[in-house]
Amino acid sequence: MTEHxxxxxxxxxxxxxxxxxxxxxxxxxxxxxxxxxxAPSRRSLLGWGGxxxxxxxxxxGGAAAAVTSxxxxxxxxxxxxxxxxxxxxxxxxxxxxxxxxxxxxxxxKTDDREEFVQLLKDWTAxxxxxxxxxxxxxxxxGLPEAPPDDTGEAVGLKPSRLTLTLGFGPSLFExxxxxxxxPEALVDLxxxxxxxxxxxxxxxxxCVQACADDPQVAVHAIRNLxxxxxxxxxxxxxxxxxxxxxxxxxxxQTPRNLMGFKDGTRNIxxxxxxxxxxxxxxxxxxxxxxxxxxxxLVARRIRMNIETWDRTSLQEQEDVFxxxxxxxxxxxxxxxxxxxxxxxxxxxxxxxxxxxxxNNGATILRRGYSFTDGxxxxxxxxxxxxxxxxxxxxxxxxxxxxRHLARQDALNEYIQHxxxxxFAIPPGVRDAGDWWGSTLFGNAGN
Amino acid sequence: xxxxxxxxxxAATAAVALACATGCTAKSxxxxxxxxxxxxxxxxxxxxxxQAPAGQVTLSIDNKGSKSTEVEILFPDxxxxxxxxxxxxxxxxxxxxxxxxxxYEIACRPGMKGHGVRQKFxxxxxxxxxxxxxxxDGAVAxxxxxxxxxxxxxxxxxKVFTDAIKRGDLEAAKxxxxxxxxxxxxxxxxAESFGDIDPKVDTRAxxxxxxxxxxxxxxxxxxxxxxxxxxPAEKALAGQLVTDxxxxxxxxxxxxxxxxxxxNGAKELxxxxxxxxxTGEEDRYSxxxxxxxxxxxEGAQKAYELLKPVAAKHDAALTKELDKQFASLNELLxxxxxxxxxxxxxxxxxxxxxxxxxxLSDSVNALAEPLSKLAATxxxx
Numbered sequence: 001m002t003e004h005x006x007x008x009x010x011x012x013x014x015x016x017x018x019x020x021x022x023x024x025x026x027x028x029x030x031x032x033x034x035x036x037x038x039a040p041s042r043r044s045l046l047g048w049g050g051x052x053x054x055x056x057x058x059x060x061g062g063a064a065a066a067v068t069s070x071x072x073x074x075x076x077x078x079x080x081x082x083x084x085x086x087x088x089x090x091x092x093x094x095x096x097x098x099x100x101x102x103x104x105x106x107x108x109k110t111d112d113r114e115e116f117v118q119l120l121k122d123w124t125a126x127x128x129x130x131x132x133x134x135x136x137x138x139x140x141x142g143l144p145e146a147p148p149d150d151t152g153e154a155v156g157l158k159p160s161r162l163t164l165t166l167g168f169g170p171s172l173f174e175x176x177x178x179x180x181x182x183p184e185a186l187v188d189l190x191x192x193x194x195x196x197x198x199x200x201x202x203x204x205x206x207c208v209q210a211c212a213d214d215p216q217v218a219v220h221a222i223r224n225l226x227x228x229x230x231x232x233x234x235x236x237x238x239x240x241x242x243x244x245x246x247x248x249x250x251x252x253q254t255p256r257n258l259m260g261f262k263d264g265t266r267n268i269x270x271x272x273x274x275x276x277x278x279x280x281x282x283x284x285x286x287x288x289x290x291x292x293x294x295x296x297l298v299a300r301r302i303r304m305n306i307e308t309w310d311r312t313s314l315q316e317q318e319d320v321f322x323x324x325x326x327x328x329x330x331x332x333x334x335x336x337x338x339x340x341x342x343x344x345x346x347x348x349x350x351x352x353x354x355x356x357x358x359n360n361g362a363t364i365l366r367r368g369y370s371f372t373d374g375x376x377x378x379x380x381x382x383x384x385x386x387x388x389x390x391x392x393x394x395x396x397x398x399x400x401x402x403r404h405l406a407r408q409d410a411l412n413e414y415i416q417h418x419x420x421x422x423f424a425i426p427p428g429v430r431d432a433g434d435w436w437g438s439t440l441f442g443n444a445g446n
Numbered sequence: 447x448x449x450x451x452x453x454x455x456x457a458a459t460a461a462v463a464l465a466c467a468t469g470c471t472a473k474s475x476x477x478x479x480x481x482x483x484x485x486x487x488x489x490x491x492x493x494x495x496x497q498a499p500a501g502q503v504t505l506s507i508d509n510k511g512s513k514s515t516e517v518e519i520l521f522p523d524x525x526x527x528x529x530x531x532x533x534x535x536x537x538x539x540x541x542x543x544x545x546x547x548x549x550y551e552i553a554c555r556p557g558m559k560g561h562g563v564r565q566k567f568x569x570x571x572x573x574x575x576x577x578x579x580x581x582x583d584g585a586v587a588x589x590x591x592x593x594x595x596x597x598x599x600x601x602x603x604x605k606v607f608t609d610a611i612k613r614g615d616l617e618a619a620k621x622x623x624x625x626x627x628x629x630x631x632x633x634x635x636x637a638e639s640f641g642d643i644d645p646k647v648d649t650r651a652x653x654x655x656x657x658x659x660x661x662x663x664x665x666x667x668x669x670x671x672x673x674x675x676x677x678p679a680e681k682a683l684a685g686q687l688v689t690d691x692x693x694x695x696x697x698x699x700x701x702x703x704x705x706x707x708x709x710n711g712a713k714e715l716x717x718x719x720x721x722x723x724x725t726g727e728e729d730r731y732s733x734x735x736x737x738x739x740x741x742x743x744e745g746a747q748k749a750y751e752l753l754k755p756v757a758a759k760h761d762a763a764l765t766k767e768l769d770k771q772f773a774s775l776n777e778l779l780x781x782x783x784x785x786x787x788x789x790x791x792x793x794x795x796x797x798x799x800x801x802x803x804x805x806l807s808d809s810v811n812a813l814a815e816p817l818s819k820l821a822a823t824x825x826x827x
Contacts, residue, residue, distance in 0.1 A: 145706055145821040146819055146822035147818045200800075230811045230815040231813075231816070234804075234808035
C-alpha cells in the first residue's frame with residue numbers, strides 16, 4: 001500500500017517545485033515508507049496538479065478499497081478505506097462507528113465574522129484532504145526555513161475511515177449577529193440532579209468530532225485543525241476515546257463499556273434510513289431552515305466509579321443494567337437482541353428507564369466512547385464513558401431521557417456526569433464548492 | 447492565521463536558492479577550474495581573485511602556516527556566509543558556497559581567533575541572479591545595534607540589583623530584580639547563541655545538571671523571596687552575575703546574526719513565553735513573570751519591525767496578520783499593568799487565574815503561529 005504515501009505528498013502543483021527532486025518518480029521527501037520502491041507517483045495517478053478529490057483507494061499493488069458514503073451504511077468497509085466527506089449529511093453521525101475518537105470543543109477568539117467564515121472554509125478544505133488520507137496545505141515538507149503546513153505524523157497512514165463532524169454551540173449564537181438564527185431545538189441543557197460539571201470540560205462555541213480506526217489519524221486531524229485555527233479559535237477542552245461503546249452496525253458484535261456490559265444494543269443502525277429520518281436528521285419543516293439535514297449533538301463526560309463498581313455483586317450489576325453480563329440479554333430473555341420485556345426489570349434498571357417505551361418514544365443515536373485518562377490523585381482510574389448522542393431535537397431526545405435517568409437510575413450510584421456540551425450539527429458539505437456552515441453563514445449556501 | 451504561504455513568486459525564487467539558501471558548504475575533492483585559491487599563513491591571507499560571478503563560488507584553501515586556521519566568507523556586517531574551521535597546518539580544503547551578488551570579505555583567522563586577516567571580495571551579478579536585499583542587511587545591522595544597546599542599558603540596572611544585595615537590603619533587591627532582567631529577556635536568543643553565558647545567569651532550579659553550581663538571577667530570586675535572607679554566598683553570587691553579564695555585554699556585538707536568525711529569534715522569544723512565562727515557571731518565587739513576558743514580546747516585536755519591510759514585499763498578508771496579533775497581545779498585557787502606562791509594573795503572576803492564563807496562552811499561540819512563517823519570507827533576502 002505505497003499509494004497513500006504518494007497521495008499524501010503535498011500538492012506541489014502551485015509551481016513550488018522541489019529543486020533537485022525527480023519530478024517523475026517516487027514519493028516526496030519525508031514520506032515514510034515506500035519511497036524508491038517503484039511506487040507510481042501521485043502525479044502519474046492523478047495528473048499534474050492533482051485532482052482535489054479524496055482518494056482513499058489503493059491503485060498500486062493493493063486491492064482497491066471502496067470509498068463508503070458518509071451517510072449510508074458502509075458495512076464491511078475495510079478499516080483502511082476513506083469515508084466520503086461530501087454528502088447531504090455530515091459524516092460521523094450515522095457512519096458505522098470507528099474505533100477511536102478525538103473530540104475537541106473550541107472557543108471563538110475573533111469578533112470578525114469574515115475571518116471566522118474564512119476559518120470554516122479553510123477547515124473544510126483541510127478536512128476534505130485529511131479524510132481522504134492526505135496532508136493539509138502544502139504537505140509535511142516545504143521550505144527548510146518554514147514550519148511545514150502539515151504536522152506530518154499521519155504521513156504514510158491510511159485514511160482509517162476518518163470522519164470530521166463540525167458543530168455550533170449555543171454560545172456561538174451570541175456572536176456575529178446570529179441571535180435570531182439560533183435553532184429552538186438547540187436549548188441549554190437544564191441542570192440534572194447529580195450533575196457535577198467542570199466548566200473547564202463543558203460548553204464551547206464549536207466542536208469537531210474526529211473519529212478514525214487509527215488513534216494517530218484522529219489526533220492528527222484535531223491537531224492540524226487547531227493549528228489552522230490559532231488566532232481565530234482556541235481549543236477549550238478535548239477528549240480522547242477508544243473502544244466504541246455503541247454499535248451503529250447491525251449484526252456486529254455490540255461493544256462493551258468499561259463496566260463490562262454491552263452498551264447500545266438497541267441503537268439506530270446506519271442503514272435504518274427511516275429511523276434516522278425520524279429521530280436523527282432535522283427535517284426541512286422543523287422550523288430552522290439552515291439546519292435541514294443536520295442534527296443535534298449532546299456530549300457528556302460521564303465518570304465511572306470503577307473501583308466501587310468492581311466490588312459490586314454480579315446480581316446487583318445485572319439488576320442495575322437490566323441485562324445479563326455475559327450475553328447482554330434483557331432480563332428473562334435468552335439472547336442479546338431479544339425484545340426487552342420492561343416489567344421484568346427492576347423499576348430503577350438503566351435499560352428500562354432509558355428505553356423509548358419509558359420516554360414517549362424518545363430515541364437517540366448513541367455514539368459514545370470509553371475513556372481512560374490515567375489515574376486521579378487518589379489512585380483511582382480516571383475513566384468512564386464519553387457519551388455522544390445525536391437527535392433531531394434535544395428537548396425530545398436527550399433531555400427527556402436524562403430527566404428520567406437522573407432521578408431514578410440505579411446506575412447513578414456508580415457514575416457522575418462531569419462534563420457537558422450541546423451542539424447544532426449543520427447539514428453536510430455538499431460538494432467541493434461548499435463549506436462547513438454555509439447554510440448559516442453563506443448567502444443561500446454559496 | 448490562514449495557512450499563509452510564501453507567494454508562488456517567492457517560492458519559485460526561493461526554490462532556485464533552496465538547495466543552498468545563503469550558504470551551505472560542500473566538500474569536493476575535485477577543485478573546479480575556476481576556484482579561487484586562498485593561501486593562508488600565520489599573518490597573511492592571499493586570494494587569487496578579488497571577484498567571482500554569482501552562484502557557486504569555490505575556495506581552494508591551502509594552510510601554509512604553522513597554526514590551524516579558519517577561513518570564512520563574510521557579509522559586510524560580519525555575518526558568515528560560509529566557513530571552515532580547523533584547517534590544520536599544511537592541509538588543503540575546498541569550500542563551496544552559493545553566493546548572491548554583493549560585497550563580501552574573505553577572512554583567514556590563524557589560530558582561529560581574533561579579527562583575522564581579510565580581503566575584500568566582490569560577487570558580480572550574473573543574468574537572472576537575485577541581488578541581495580540591502581534592506582535585509584540594514585535590518586541585521588540595526589538589530590545588532592539594538593542587542594548591544596540592550597546589554598549596555600542592562601548593566602547599570604543589574605548593578606542596582608546587585609548593589610542592594612551586597613548592602614544586604616532585601617526589599618531594595620526585590621524591587622530591582624525584575625527590571626534588571628528586561629534587556630536580557632528582550633534579546634535572549636542572541637544571548638543564548640553564546641551558549642556559555644545563559645546557563646550561568648538564567649538557569650532555573652529544574653534546569654540544573656547534576657553537579658552544576660546554581661548561579662545567576664533565579665538563584666538570587668529564590669534567596670530573596672523564598673529564603674528571605676542575604677548571606678555571604680548571595681553577595682558572592684551578585685558579584686558573579688555582574689561579571690557574567692559584563693562578558694555578555696562585551697560579546698553581544700559579535701553575535702552571528704542573519705535575517706533568518708532574527709526571524710527565528712522572534713519566534714523563539716514567543717516559545718519562551720509559551721513554555722516558561724505563561725505557566726509561571728520562570729519566576730516561580732517572585733511571580734514577576736509578566737515583566738519577562740512583556741520583554742520577550744518587545745524583543746520579538748523589535749526583530750519583526752526591522753524585518754517587516756522585507757517580509758511585506760513577499761507576503762503582505764502575513765505582516766498584516768502579525769501587526770494585528772502583536773497589537774492584540776500587547777493590549778491584553780496592558781490589562782495586567784499595575785503602574786503608569788509604559789511602566790514595567792505588572793500584576794503578580796500568582797494572582798493570575800487559570801482562565802486568564804489560558805487567554806494569555808491563546809493570544810501567544812495566535813501570534814507565534816504566523817510568526818513561525820516570518821523566516822521563510824526573509825530567506826530570499
